[in-house]
Amino acid sequence: MRKGIHGLPVQAQEVLRQRPASGAVFAFRGRRGDRIKPLYWDGQGFCLYCKVLERGRFPWPSPADAMARLTSAQLAMLWEGIDWRRPAWTSPPARVA
Numbered sequence: 001m002r003k004g005i006h007g008l009p010v011q012a013q014e015v016l017r018q019r020p021a022s023g024a025v026f027a028f029r030g031r032r033g034d035r036i037k038p039l040y041w042d043g044q045g046f047c048l049y050c051k052v053l054e055r056g057r058f059p060w061p062s063p064a065d066a067m068a069r070l071t072s073a074q075l076a077m078l079w080e081g082i083d084w085r086r087p088a089w090t091s092p093p094a095r096v097a
Helices: 007-014 072-079
Strands: 026-029 035-041 046-048
Antiparallel strands (some): 026 035, 035 046
């Protein structure tokens, strides 16, 4: 997690073979799994966020996959620390009479 706003776009381009300014969100996780850095291009420059969990780890695909494409809902679950691979759906709201 030493790389910042200048190093992470290079990682996206060289390692993931993706254009960093494509508008996609690139999420990088620390080795311990408790830190995540999402990076995206907003049209004017790169935006970099960082989140550190007090407890637990961010769910992550296996290293063999190297990359995972997430929907915006899955990305929101990842940001909240929810396992986006197996979300626990609640029952639908009850009707009000």
